[in-house]
Amino acid sequence: MDCEQARKILPEYLDGVLSPDQRSVLETHLGDCEPCARELASFRAYLQAMHELPRMPAPEGFVDAVNRKLDRPSVWRTWISERLSPLFRGTPLRVAGLVTSVLVVVLVYQRMLPHRQPTQVVPIQSHQVERKSTGEGALPAAPPPVTPSPAPAHQTPSPGSASFADKGSKPSPETHAHVPAESDRPLELVVVLSGAKGDGGRPMTAKPPAPTENGSPDILARSGGSAGTARPEREAPASLPQRSPSSHGPDRETAGASSPMISLEESAKSASSPPVAPQARPSVRAERSSSSGEALSKQDGAPRRDNRLSDTGEVDSARFTGEPRHRPVGIDPAVASLRTLLKPLSGTIVNVERTGEPPSLATVTLLIPARSYPQFLRDVETLGMIRSGRVATLPSGRTDPLTVRVILVSP
Amino acid sequence: MNEEKKAVDADDGGERTLVTAAARGDRDAFDRLIRAHMNRVFNLCFRMMGDSEEAGDCAQDTFLKAYRSLKDFRGDSSFSTWICSIALNTCKTRLQSASYRYGRRAASLAVTGSSTPDAGSVDPPDPAPTVLEAMERHEVEQSLQTAIQALPADARSVIVLRDVEGFSYEEISRMTGWPIGTVKSRIARARDQLRTAIRGVL
Numbered sequence: 251m252d253c254e255q256a257r258k259i260l261p262e263y264l265d266g267v268l269s270p271d272q273r274s275v276l277e278t279h280l281g282d283c284e285p286c287a288r289e290l291a292s293f294r295a296y297l298q299a300m301h302e303l304p305r306m307p308a309p310e311g312f313v314d315a316v317n318r319k320l321d322r323p324s325v326w327r328t329w330i331s332e333r334l335s336p337l338f339r340g341t342p343l344r345v346a347g348l349v350t351s352v353l354v355v356v357l358v359y360q361r362m363l364p365h366r367q368p369t370q371v372v373p374i375q376s377h378q379v380e381r382k383s384t385g386e387g388a389l390p391a392a393p394p395p396v397t398p399s400p401a402p403a404h405q406t407p408s409p410g411s412a413s414f415a416d417k418g419s420k421p422s423p424e425t426h427a428h429v430p431a432e433s434d435r436p437l438e439l440v441v442v443l444s445g446a447k448g449d450g451g452r453p454m455t456a457k458p459p460a461p462t463e464n465g466s467p468d469i470l471a472r473s474g475g476s477a478g479t480a481r482p483e484r485e486a487p488a489s490l491p492q493r494s495p496s497s498h499g500p501d502r503e504t505a506g507a508s509s510p511m512i513s514l515e516e517s518a519k520s521a522s523s524p525p526v527a528p529q530a531r532p533s534v535r536a537e538r539s540s541s542s543g544e545a546l547s548k549q550d551g552a553p554r555r556d557n558r559l560s561d562t563g564e565v566d567s568a569r570f571t572g573e574p575r576h577r578p579v580g581i582d583p584a585v586a587s588l589r590t591l592l593k594p595l596s597g598t599i600v601n602v603e604r605t606g607e608p609p610s611l612a613t614v615t616l617l618i619p620a621r622s623y624p625q626f627l628r629d630v631e632t633l634g635m636i637r638s639g640r641v642a643t644l645p646s647g648r649t650d651p652l653t654v655r656v657i658l659v660s661p
Numbered sequence: 662m663n664e665e666k667k668a669v670d671a672d673d674g675g676e677r678t679l680v681t682a683a684a685r686g687d688r689d690a691f692d693r694l695i696r697a698h699m700n701r702v703f704n705l706c707f708r709m710m711g712d713s714e715e716a717g718d719c720a721q722d723t724f725l726k727a728y729r730s731l732k733d734f735r736g737d738s739s740f741s742t743w744i745c746s747i748a749l750n751t752c753k754t755r756l757q758s759a760s761y762r763y764g765r766r767a768a769s770l771a772v773t774g775s776s777t778p779d780a781g782s783v784d785p786p787d788p789a790p791t792v793l794e795a796m797e798r799h800e801v802e803q804s805l806q807t808a809i810q811a812l813p814a815d816a817r818s819v820i821v822l823r824d825v826e827g828f829s830y831e832e833i834s835r836m837t838g839w840p841i842g843t844v845k846s847r848i849a850r851a852r853d854q855l856r857t858a859i860r861g862v863l
Contacts, residue, residue, distance in 0.1 A: 261849065296856045299801050300824040308703035309717055313695050316724045317688070 251279045256286045260293055436615065436653035437641060442661050443611070443634040588612055588658075591633070596626040597654070609660040617651040630656060676740050684731035691731075695724055698741060701826070702748045708821045709752035711810040719755055723748040738835060745826065746836035749818050756814050801862050808858035816851040823848050 256279045262268050263276055280287050585602045592599060597618025604612045618626050630636060637659070676697070682690035702723055706716035727744050734743055809817055815837075822828045822836065830848075834841045 261852070292856060296852065296859070297824060299805055299859065303708070303802060303805060303825060305700065306704045306707040306713070306716070308699040308720060309713070312699050312703070312717070312720070313692055316695055316721050317692070319721055319725050320728060
């Protein structure tokens with residue numbers, strides 16, 4: 251046995267678990283090896299010291315201290331009894347715990363739910379956002395109802411209608427406005443489109459409105475004369491802002507508003523009927539000036555170039571070249587024309603819906619600041635005569651924004 | 662192997678009866694179990710923690726846990742082994758707690774440079790006949806306890822169980838859940854460290 255083997259079994263030797271043979275071999279080695287003998291003595295002294303460490307008795311009152319802890323309710327029980335016992339006095343603890351758990355679950359569930367909006371969210375145009383940013387036409391909580399009306403407050407675009415969502419722009423959180431809920435019924439104006447009178451009885455057109463080829467009133471007649479003739483510029487109300495015809499973007503419709511367009515029914519007809527050859531098409535009385543200044547107004551039956559912007563803002567050249575016209579899905583020219591026509595109105599157009607049932611032509615839903623309501627009425631009168639629904643004085647409790655439905659009808 | 666452990670183990674039959682009664686809610690029976698094992702549990706906790714106050718808290722918590730877990734005691738081992746394993750785990754949990762570490766660090770900073778002994782320690786009974794022997798023994802005890810405190814928690818637990826409390830390797834293996842070989846190797850390493858630490862005073 252060498253020293254390494256001897257020192258390895260020293261603990262077992264001291265524990266007395268070695269076999270008699272191992273024990274005798276180890277003792278022989280320890281008798282001959284002084285370092286291993288010193289190692290054994292050191293090991294024994296260590297064990298002796300460890301065994302002689304004094305036994306530390308438990309302090310007095312240890313049993314009582316343990317019993318006090320056993321009798322003491324747990325921290326949670328204490329907390330529950332202190333905080334919740336007044337609420338559930340006389341109620342079993344399990345029932346109280348169950349009720350509390352249910353309350354917690356309900357509260358957490360309500361927190362996790364998306365915040366319910368009392369109003370419907372519809373996308374709006376960017377210019378409305380600009381108004382909001384400048385403080386004009388801010389959209390606070392929905393106003394209380396003023397005029398009872400069976401019409402629904404929210405406008406869901408029907409297949410025959412077009413809304414701003416038709417523009418193809420993806421609505422962002424910044425481009426959303428709150429349309430009042432059903433409880434807040436909008437004002438409803440029925441406007442007979444005549445174009446005979448404008449603001450304050452001023453003549454809106456150089457010529458009285460002339461019926462179109464199919465006999466429907468030309469809502470744009472006030473803007474000019476018959477087809478193929480040069481028309482004077484539409485006299486815009488003094489209160490309306492004058493916009494540059496060459497502007498783009500949100501002002502594209504503004505530019506269209508200051509220039510003659512096809513009539514509403516014309517556009518509706520073209521929208522609902524299959525593409526026809528330009529020769530058979532009703533006359534287009536005027537074309538707006540393009541950015542290059544080119545303005546053509548022809549009714550010679552031949553294919554011609556029209557630089558009129560389509561509803562998407564692109565030049566619709568196919569319409570006048572005899573090629574099949576592929577209109578973007580969901581774009582109604584009549585609606586686009588109406589938008590252009592109604593652009594000068596105070597407020598923001600939310601929805602334009604073409605009814606298609608004479609004499610009603612279209613229903614326009616607008617949001618306007620309450621303070622702009624008088625001006626709005628004057629603007630509406632530039633389109634025609636307000637037959638019903640006119641409220642001279644708004645109730646004092648009415649707040650922004652007002653939802654107004656303008657029903658355009660033929661006389 | 663101390664006499665306390667032998668006495669408790671010798672009365673194993675009566676102890677089982679007490680355990681059964683205590684598990685049914687007999688507080689008197691549990692009081693008797695406490696009195697039978699409190700010194701050993703407290704001593705184990707003191708050697709593990711090195712502080713009488715911490716040892717008292719750990720020992721009390723040990724009996725609280727034991728009382729609440731009496732229904733889980735299957736009797737595979739002795740009650741002494743079972744409750745010592747609870748005490749060991751309680752001390753290790755306490756040693757690893759942030760509050761204990763923070764308290765120890767603050768205490769060590771407070772006594773830095775001071776030659777006075779730890780205020781939390783309890784002077785053991787001194788049966789030494791002479792002053793010189795008492796001083797030497799006290800020095801050895803202090804050195805040993807300091808060396809034990811310097812060990813890692815796992816090594817400390819096995820060295821206390823083996824060399825202080827006198828448990829066998831098998832019992833330690835059962836209490837710690839480590840294989841016997843692991844227990845032996847850890848004990849051997851811990852012993853080497855302790856012997857090295859107290860070489861000057863032995």
